[in-house]
Amino acid sequence: MATLDTFYWNNPIATIDQASWQLQYPEVNLRFRNNSVYTPLVQWTSELNETKSSRGTVVTELIAGDTDVDEIPLMATTLDAMGVDSRSRTFGYGNYAGKVQLNKKSNIFNQWKVQGGGNDWRPLLRGVLGDDVIKKHELLSRNIFLKGPTTHWTYGGNATSIATIDSADTFSLETVIDWNFRLGQTGAPLVPGDSAKAKLCIIPPGVTYAIRKSLAAASNNEAAMFRDVSLYGGNALNYEIGTFSSVRFVEAPSDEYGMNPAVLYNVGAITKQWGVTAPIKMNDGAPDPETTKVDTVWAVGQKAVTHYIQLESYTNADFAVNDVVTIHTARTAAYGVTGGVDPLSGRTIQRRIVAVDDVNKRLTFDRPILFNYDVPMTGSSVTGNTLGTFYAWVTKGANIGMCLALGSLGGVLGAVAEPLTFYEPVPVDDRMQIWRFVYDMTLGWNVWEPNLFEVHFCAVKIPKVGGTI
Secondary structure, three states, X not given: OOXXXXXXXXXXXXXXXXXXXXXXXXXXXXXXXXXXXXXXXXXXXXXXXXXOOOXXXXXXEXXXXXXXXXXXXXXXXXXXXXXXXXXEEEEOOEEEEEEEEEEOOOHXXXXXXXXXXXXXXXXXXXXXXXXXXHHHHHHHHHXXXXXXXHHHXXXXXXXOOHHHOOOOOXXXXXXXXXXXXXXXXXXXXXXXXOOOOOEEEEEOHXXXXXXXXXXXXXXXXXXXXXXXXXXXXXXXXXXXXXXXXXXXXXXXXXXOOOOOOOEEOOOOOEEEEEEEOOOEOOOEOOOOOOOOOEOOOEOOOOOXXXXXXXXXXXXXXXXXXXXXXXXXXXXXXXXXOOOEEOOOOOOOEEEEEEXXXXXXXXXXXXXXXXXXXXXXXXXXXXOOXXXXXXXXXXXXXXXEEEEEEEOOOOOEEEEEEEEEEEEOOOOOOOOXXXXXXXXXXXXXXXEOOHHHEEEEEEEOOOEEOOEEO
16 A cells, blocks of 8 residues: 555545445545645544443553662662552543435525436535545644643744734745744654654644745745645645745645635634524525525525524624624634633534625624524623523624644544444435434543644734635
8 A cells, every 4th residue: 555545544444344444434534635735634443343431441551660770789688669650541432423415405406407408416415524534634633732731832933822813824845943942853754754854744834824924034044944735746745836945844734615624713802792583594695596696606505594693782894895794603702712612512603704784783604504503691701791592692802813733643542433324215205305424422432642733823924815814
């Protein structure tokens, strides 16, 4: 198996004996090979046949005693015993699942006819579910690195926390010197066959932008140290851009809407945060497809929905077209920001604003909101600071670049307890119109050896239509 194939073979599907693979497994495994960035950074192991306890699986190892180099008397008849002790780590599991369903009488059905004029939309729904498997693994594999010790976190410029990062605290290539010093030649090479000192860093496009800008202004000697991926493309990782001082840089890919997993959107210092005062139903929030096209091209979403979200009485000009805001229900001060966005919550999403109604205090987005935000919360937004009942928060703040640097494999352990399983239940409604496709799995992401990786946070630009933010 080729070196890079071995690297990408490190995923939760490939840990399962191929003899027990479901029909869908080879396709999912191929998606990991072609599209994953964060998942191969986890050291995956199969625990399918192990007995599971409520507190997880405990792994114990010996702590050897310190070596005594003092002389002993020549005539000594007894010796002090060398001390030994132990330490343990526990890895646990969680259950994860996904589901898509469609009423075959839905008007969405007519929009999803296959190109050849057919009308079998079921393969498309299966494909949506397969994409969700990859996205879920990628996000959870990213998130686990944010659960490592915060004492290992570093920051760009003069910042001392995520809350204090401002526009000047951008990424500097000098950080690589620190990584080479701290991560050193620890463990085994992350990519099989690579040199022992090689390290890997996953960065957002905005950091690539900063690197390119810094190289243009650097001295010839410094610029020459950056080796573009085109010089060794035959051995390049997915989305790799180049190498600087033994660190291989991989740019995390953005989705089709421009959102990037290596950007913690609006997680930094808050500019504005207001509450949503009316429930948001799935498919709400996009313009009326019969009257307004997004970017003059796309007729988005459905007709019979609410084409905005309703906010409390915010100040005019707080929001502008093409702002990228975060819609969320969970708030946290874990990153130093009071009432801040929690990027680890499954209901934290981003949307680009395409219309602002300052009179009625409404926002419309480039695509529908595809969760229900209909559970009332009592509280107050950071900016509004008025106690009330809200269904979500809309936050605009500093975007934070998450640069994940790894010295070797083993910093995070992924344990598969029950393999990914797909289901296609038969319709159970009276007219057999509701088709469902489901998967579930039981596995865990666990910080295992925190000295093998670092997370570096910095100010980062994100692309905006016609410019940058």
